Amino acid sequence: MSEVSKFIIFQLNHERFAINIQQVRSIEKMPELTTMPQMPQAMKGIFELRGAITPVIDLKEKLEMGQAEYSEETRTLILTIDGNQLGVIVDKATEVVNISDDVIEPPPEMVAGVEREYITGVANQDGQLIVLLDLDRVLNFAEFNVS
Template sequence: METKFIVFQLGNEEYGIAVEQVKSIEKMQHITRVPRTEKYVRGVINLRGVVIPILDLRKQFGLQEQTHTDHTRIIIVIINDIEVGLIVDAANDVLDIYDDHIEPAPEVIEGIEADYISGVVKVEERLIVLVNLGKVLGLDDQE
């Protein structure tokens, strides 16, 4: 079976999220801070009348902070009927990935918790880390 993945970048690494979990990809915009939240929660945005919490995946994954560029995007995902925005360095492309090409996740990838990763896939010379959104968002993934 084949699944489509949105490929995005954090630093030099590429990550993938199943297209079926992605609602939209937005340009970076003003984020309203919310006090007393986890450090990886950047705040909320008002997107077409809907207030959406925004997470910084760099902080969530324990990666070094980086200034936002023209390529920085917010990927709006829906999991368990919850909409959340994820700040990423860039959203690159959409790939069709066959399930039998997905390999188990290694224990550690650049300090990221193994639970956050559902697998890795090699596409030509690229290594793409597939993200388990349920774990990243602190929800049980009900795929």
């Protein structure tokens, strides 16, 4: 019997990516960010959300896929990584889907310009490929810790 998990689908450069919904606390419109001196390059700033100072990362830049271009559809996924709150900027958050582990293939060496170590697999859903990201590997919280 195959396991089914819920994933949030989002886009970066028109490519479809997904992360397990258990890592996502909320999806927010692009907040107004406060920049800080000597921030890591992919970090775009911080903002306060529900009493917590939240660093925000440009996921495209972190994955070396260019830089986010902000639009009405730009969203910030609020995540919990290593018990800490962190935001990542995505082009668009599209839907929540159930993905059965029997449609997940192991990752090839590189998908959509993203290195294999960041990918847990590739799902084929309704003829469309969805790259499943391992955000614990992509986002090392210590690198962006602002407290």
